[in-house]
Amino acid sequence: MRRAICPGSFDPVTNGHLDIIGRVANLYDEVVVAVFVNQSKVGLFDVGERIEMLTEVTRQYPNVTIDSFAGLTVDYCRAHDISVIVKGLRAVSDFDYELQQSQMNLGLAGVETLFMATNPLYSFLSSSLVKDVAKWGGDVSPHVPDVVAQRLATRLRPGTA
Numbered sequence: 001m002r003r004a005i006c007p008g009s010f011d012p013v014t015n016g017h018l019d020i021i022g023r024v025a026n027l028y029d030e031v032v033v034a035v036f037v038n039q040s041k042v043g044l045f046d047v048g049e050r051i052e053m054l055t056e057v058t059r060q061y062p063n064v065t066i067d068s069f070a071g072l073t074v075d076y077c078r079a080h081d082i083s084v085i086v087k088g089l090r091a092v093s094d095f096d097y098e099l100q101q102s103q104m105n106l107g108l109a110g111v112e113t114l115f116m117a118t119n120p121l122y123s124f125l126s127s128s129l130v131k132d133v134a135k136w137g138g139d140v141s142p143h144v145p146d147v148v149a150q151r152l153a154t155r156l157r158p159g160t161a
């Protein structure tokens with residue numbers, strides 16, 4: 001049984017994330033989309049909300065499960081018999097950090113990281129950019145699933161949604 005993990009903050013999930021998740025779901029028997037709980041950073045959505053949105057937008061993939069974790073990704077991999085981490089790369093600027101992370105994870109636990117080029121349609125996207133635009137009333141509906149657009153409007157511009 002080939003399992004992969006797609007770790008991230010997903011605050012919130014974007015169409016770029018969903019594209020990667022769907023492509024990984026086509027390659028592996030089981031995929032865990034794991035929301036990283038960063039205690040030192042307060043997000044816009046709490047972990048429960050992020051999991052709810054991810055669960056809804058990945059319902060079409062029966063082999064995808066959503067979970068959360070705090071701590072090292074490799075510890076989660078060990079505990080769940082996951083042998084590979086799959087990360088999207090949007091641009092060269094993503095590579096330096098992701099390369100460091102992947103080399104550390106390989107050294108720590110022999111967990112491999114595979115990189116997947118994001119669809120060029122989404123290579124400019126990030127959760128942070130989406131939140132910034134939505135906060136000022138910009139239309140982010142082309143860039144996030146409908147449920148996320150609705151939650152952003154409710155959370156960032158109450159009374160306008």
Ligand SMILES: O=C(O)c1ccc2[nH]nc(Br)c2c1
Nearest residue numbers: 016017088089090118126127
């Ligand atoms: O939304 C982000 O912050 C973010 C970061 C890193 C990323 N790599 N691939 C994708 Br899609 C992606 C999205």
